[in-house]
Amino acid sequence: MSSEEERSEDSQARELAKTYDPALTENAWYSTWLTKGVFAASSDSAKPAYSVLMPPPNVTGMLHMGHVLNHTIQDVYIRWRRMAGDESCWFPGADHAGIATQARVEKLLAQENLTRYDLGREKFLERVWQWREQYGDIILDQLRKIGVSCDWERMLFTLDESASKAVSEVFIRLFDEGLIYRGKRIINWSPLAQTALSDEEVESRETQDVLYTLRYYPEDAAEPLLVATVRPETIFGDVAVAVNPDDERYRDLIGTKVRVPLADKLVPVIADEYADPTFGTGAVKITPAHDPNDFEVGQRHDLPMPNSINPDATLNELAGEFQGLDRFDARKRIVERLRERDLIEKEEEYMHSVGYSQRGGEAVEPFLSDQWFVNMKALAAPALEVVQSGEVRFFPQHWTKTYEHWMSNIRDWCISRQLWWGHRIPVYYAPDGSFTAARSAEEACAKLGLPEDTPLRQDPDVLDTWFSSALWPLTTMRWLADGQKEQTADLAKFLPTNLLVTGPDIIFFWVARMIMMTKKFKGVIPFRDVYFTSMIRDARGRKMSKSLGNSPDPLDIIAKYGADAMRFTIIYVAPIGQDIRLKVDEKTQDIATMEIGRNFANKIWNAARFLLMKHKEVIKGVAREAHEDLPTYRYDLTDSWITSRFHETIRDTQRALQEYRLHEYAGKLYEFIWNDFCDWYVEMLKIRVAHSPTETYRQEMVNHAFLIFEGILRLLHPVMPFITEELWHAITDVDSSDSIVRAPVPTLDEARILPQETAQFRTVQSIVEELRAMRGQMNIPPHERLPITLACPDDPTSELLKSERHIITELARGSNLHIGRGLAKPAGAIATVVNGVDVFLTLKGFIDLDKEKQRLAKEIGRLKGMIKGTAAKLQNEKFLANAPASVVEHERGKLANLENTLAKLSTNLEQLAE
């Protein structure tokens, strides 16, 4: 017997446990879903397509709360659209994460006292693949725990062969078009990873340093030229000192030479606008190999560009006695030596920003080297256009500004990495130094016009991981994967995708580049809507991170609260476009907020228990069915009201989802299920069943409750997939092979939204609430039943309330209930007014005159205040002249109502005083 059969038999037979235990359902349902293949999508389907690309998590990654938010949002949309009748396809994948993965394996090698060079490229890559086989799926297994409904058959790893083909092809095409080029430039060098980085991989941080003013002595003068620097260790790469051509102070020095301290070499003083006369001394040392600005100056003046630093950030042979020292040690030693030789004019504390590697955290070294670049300007223009025109929409919209700014000031992208783990650059070099990009060495020979057997050398570098990520919309849909086919069934069906959900931190890394590449190679946008998720922070507003110890393991949260609870909570508390703060217990890393979702799940669970109990009691042998249709029997007010509220909730939740207001989707469900369905409807069902005149009517009432509840489950399923599946099987007679995953969303019927009945029902509700409040304020013990009198202003109201007499009596704990037009206040009663109805509660011996006077006086005070405000408005001629008629009308009605209530309460107060 398979697990799903077991469970389904089980849920029919057993009583539901008193509290919901997610551990008993979640894992079992996920494997059932996989077995049944309910997440699979087909490009052959006639249904409209809906697709989402999963941002491929790094194979080195561990699940964190950011993933939870991100994937829950995607899953909500995928599940919702699937139920709404779309061919809903979520493309999953994983990213090879060049630097991170390589670093991970190198660290393991280090434990064996090996480096990657000891193994050589091929053996090393074998080791990395082994590692990926062993650990690379952990993150995906973790994602399954939260219930993601992606089509796992379509799983793609960014280093899979099919992806590689597309990556090479794109490189070659861009190279042939001149959009990829090789150049000697200053790039950001990571001394830890020993590779180039793109500008985006560098983050700048304010750093406290010392600004040294050094003495550069002219060849034949005793007065030194003063030059300020924070990096004295780079003086061995100095090739000039620049001053501003308009700077009077140094005009005479231009063209002369000065001696670089310690380096013992003479460099020219040059004139360049780059030197800012107002900063420091106005003279700046030029070190072209170690500073991007200096590099430009060097180019303008055709200066040599000696490199004085090694790839591991130690100083090289140019540094003489300091050779081999790490850059920061060298700085200290050089400063000491400069002091000894009296070459420092002054030292001052200095705050400035320094670039750090986003991954390794070390200070990045500006480094002159040969690298590969993508010319971004040509690619950016169409990608900017589609966002500005609204073809691609950003949510929240304000991110378009950030995007526009970046795209309009775009700089070329350094794509080569001095790593081994990645897509190798398909460029071949001939012995004569010529080179080209090609699909094979043979093709390269042909392109270069060389004999077929010319020994070529392939470029040793690999591509930035984000280069392959940029092609994600294409590679997931097997572009060029099988026999170089430009068009595939998936591309035809699912591109452009509908939604991308990602963090705003990768808007440049990923979102922009996917738009560029997809536009470039397919001529279409990759996705229509981009939803930028909130950042998840701790209670103090800090990012969640392992090192801070404020990053709970979602698996622990799931174990404690359940995946549904976690999913619901995170959607419920996530405001669009703003960061989420979660209170994390410093010791246990628990997130108590998850109780919201857990309690909610438990509430739903118990509502189901109650319904099943009533079913047993009332319907007995009658089958429970899952239908779309609502019952045909004559509604009473309660049924009309709950049906109306249900359809309002359908409307509101669908609209919220369409507008990417997920917290509202969750909020509306929470409100409806807890407040309306459980607190009122279920409570009233108890009373209505007890007082129902006929068996049939009782059965219809209970049946109706089942239908509403079944609809609730389907409405809730996208955010709480597990419990809704479990209960769907428990409360309906659907075949055990069916799944709510593929059930339809409840159909909105606007005609069932009934404002009048809703208003009538609210009157009943308000009366009950007022009576409860009066009891509370008078400290009436809950068991004490007291007479209630409702004096109605007219017959319809009286009729309405009479038809709800049982409900009012029971919910307000009445002994007997008098309803009628213009009834007098009974002796010993306290009073309030609801929509013109005098509500009297006879207290008998419980009355406390002072308390009641206080209560009335307070209410009268409030009313008077409101009357004063409203009356002032209505006396204001400008208001009457300018405000729309409906507003004036409303104010008039409000005033009348307030005055009526005030009059009644004042009378009551006077009577008490007598």
Place this chain on the structure above:
RNA sequence: GGGCUGGUAGCUCAGUUGGUCUAGAGCGCCUGCCUUACAAGCAGGAUGUCGGGAGUUCAAAUCUCUCCCAGCCCACCA
């Protein structure tokens, strides 16, 4: 330096185009309840000069200006 967010109850936040807003919800707090599903629950209660100031308007939490505070992003002068 440029840009983007946000500042509403003790905490986290709603509040859509200005008018049913003398401002709501959840959590927390206080009171009373093991009421025929749920104490992970039920009923009731207290709590706010809507960051400060000015302006527009018949009408401002909502629009404009300005200042203050917090956070993020981009660009950076050694």
